[in-house]
Amino acid sequence: DSHIQYERVGADVTMKCGSMDWDAAVTWTANGTDIDESHLNGSYLILKNVDLSQSGQYSCYEGSSWHLKYQTSLRVGTPPKEPVLMCRSNNYPKGFYCSWHLPTPTYIPNTFNISVIHGTKDMVCEKDAVPKNRCHIRYLQLFSTVKYKVTLTVTNALGKNFTTLTFDEFAIVKPDPPESVVAKPVPNNPRRLEVSWQNPSSWPDPESFPLKFFLRYRPLILDQWQHVELSDGTSHTITDAYAGKEYIIQVAAKDNDIGTWSDWSVAVHATPWTEEPKHLTTEAQITETTSASTSSFMAPPTTKICDKGAMVGSGAVAVCWTAGLVMAAYSVLFI
Amino acid sequence: MAAADSPSAALRRRDLCSRGIRLAGKMRADVVDLLDTYVEQQGLDASVSVAAVEGVPPAAVERWDEQTGTQRLLENLAAYRAFRALLAQMLEEQREQLGEADAGLGRALAAVLLQVSAFAYHLEELLRLESRGIPGEEEEEEDGPPPLPRLSVFEQKLRGLSVLRELAQWAVRSSRDLRQLAKPSPATETAPSLAESP
Numbered sequence A: 001d002s003h004i005q006y007e008r009v010g011a012d013v014t015m016k017c018g019s020m021d022w023d024a025a026v027t028w029t030a031n032g033t034d035i036d037e038s039h040l041n042g043s044y045l046i047l048k049n050v051d052l053s054q055s056g057q058y059s060c061y062e063g064s065s066w067h068l069k070y071q072t073s074l075r076v077g078t079p080p081k082e083p084v085l086m087c088r089s090n091n092y093p094k095g096f097y098c099s100w101h102l103p104t105p106t107y108i109p110n111t112f113n114i115s116v117i118h119g120t121k122d123m124v125c126e127k128d129a130v131p132k133n134r135c136h137i138r139y140l141q142l143f144s145t146v147k148y149k150v151t152l153t154v155t156n157a158l159g160k161n162f163t164t165l166t167f168d169e170f171a172i173v174k175p176d177p178p179e180s181v182v183a184k185p186v187p188n189n190p191r192r193l194e195v196s197w198q199n200p201s202s203w204p205d206p207e208s209f210p211l212k213f214f215l216r217y218r219p220l221i222l223d224q225w226q227h228v229e230l231s232d233g234t235s236h237t238i239t240d241a242y243a244g245k246e247y248i249i250q251v252a253a254k255d256n257d258i259g260t261w262s263d264w265s266v267a268v269h270a271t272p273w274t275e276e277p278k279h280l281t282t283e284a285q286i287t288e289t290t291s292a293s294t295s296s297f298m299a300p301p302t303t304k305i306c307d308k309g310a311m312v313g314s315g316a317v318a319v320c321w322t323a324g325l326v327m328a329a330y331s332v333l334f335i
Numbered sequence B: 001m002a003a004a005d006s007p008s009a010a011l012r013r014r015d016l017c018s019r020g021i022r023l024a025g026k027m028r029a030d031v032v033d034l035l036d037t038y039v040e041q042q043g044l045d046a047s048v049s050v051a052a053v054e055g056v057p058p059a060a061v062e063r064w065d066e067q068t069g070t071q072r073l074l075e076n077l078a079a080y081r082a083f084r085a086l087l088a089q090m091l092e093e094q095r096e097q098l099g100e101a102d103a104g105l106g107r108a109l110a111a112v113l114l115q116v117s118a119f120a121y122h123l124e125e126l127l128r129l130e131s132r133g134i135p136g137e138e139e140e141e142e143d144g145p146p147p148l149p150r151l152s153v154f155e156q157k158l159r160g161l162s163v164l165r166e167l168a169q170w171a172v173r174s175s176r177d178l179r180q181l182a183k184p185s186p187a188t189e190t191a192p193s194l195a196e197s198p
Helices: A282-290 A321-333 B007-041 B069-129 B137-143 B153-182
Strands: A002-008 A013-015 A026-030 A044-047 A056-062 A068-077 A084-088 A095-101 A111-118 A121-123 A134-138 A148-156 A159-167 A179-186 A189-198 A211-219 A226-230 A235-238 A247-255 A268-270
Touching: A002 A013, A013 A068, A084 A148, A084 A159, A095 A111, A095 A148, A179 A247, A179 A268, A189 A211, A189 A247, A226 A235, B007 B069, B007 B153, B069 B153
Parallel strands: A002 A068
Antiparallel strands: A013 A044, A026 A056, A056 A068, A084 A095, A095 A134, A111 A121, A111 A148, A148 A159, A179 A189, A189 A235, A211 A226, A211 A247, A247 A268
């Protein structure tokens, strides 16, 4: 008969060769390889301070006949540590799910048992097929002040452990991040970016349970985020973007009244619209050669900057409005 | 039912619902702040579980999504009328116990009481719009609400905690109920009218 034997890491293990006497002549193998006689005490196999590498198939054969007398599968492992349990409602008001895992592996099979109590009522948490370490519950009541108590027990051949979570209905509400985030430049607007997104598809009724949103954005070259909170709508126009700079943008969601913010959405990148370089006319060329600029930037002579009538100032520092704007925009590039 | 279905009635309903939702949101925020103050000043443990207290309308509801508009309005109205009486009682007890020593808590209670009264009025307006009679109005005018049981000081504190907790939940529920009501209404209302109900 084949057996399975579970032992703790570090334990001393003694294996008997079935019903053979202590003084019988036997040979032990581990995964088909003969075990040295130094590990034997009579016909008993002694393994001291076992480690994970000693897991395997152990067989005992009668000395002369080589008849198989005993076989066992040794599984070295550990009892379970306190499991990590998390419960969350990303589909309020339909229900919530709980998921769990062990902080360290046990290296042997574990079984998980979850119980959910609402007040005095036992509720059934239906296990998900995928992933295996998750179950879900449908809310039978809404707006209750009575807390939910979830207890997860993990058991294996070497021991058991458990953890308990207690929470109220509102506290665990956390939507999934917004989906399909898109950011686009706005034509002829060098400082604007149009951002749009959609409600997470897992949120079942955004009309009755509307979400609010938090948008964050920054140019790639800077570390500091700008934040905007939006109480309705699924779009926003950024109006203070640095011209010509690539931006990274993310959005998060939260139920209008309860719960916590979602994780940030997938990041999107966008750069505001910039004007195409244009050719200078003869008039602009004359204007350029007769005026001095205080800016460190000088437009190339073939670029049309401005019309004759749009001049500001006088003498050596006369500049036109358009030139001034262009120079200011380019100056930002060098900060 | 013709009045309830007219465009002006629909607009009026949407307007009342929008204002009601805003009021419910403000009310909830104020009740949550008041809860923190109440727990601290009454020397209570914020995490203490309080069993259902007689007379405090629980916000918990089963099959919430299956309720008709009229059911929502009637249940809300009954709850806020009860809270109006409970908060008035709490205010009186507060003054008896602490006098002027706790004026801040008294003012906060009075402010919430005002909001609860305003919300009850909103609900009555919505019910009138639905061409429903206002339940219990005549009885109330003649006899007043049933008297609340006299409790020990400690029981009063626990009841107060229950009142504020359930009111905070009701404020969220009411906001959701009004959003449901603000949706374009179906052609017919399936709930029995007040004249037909037992």
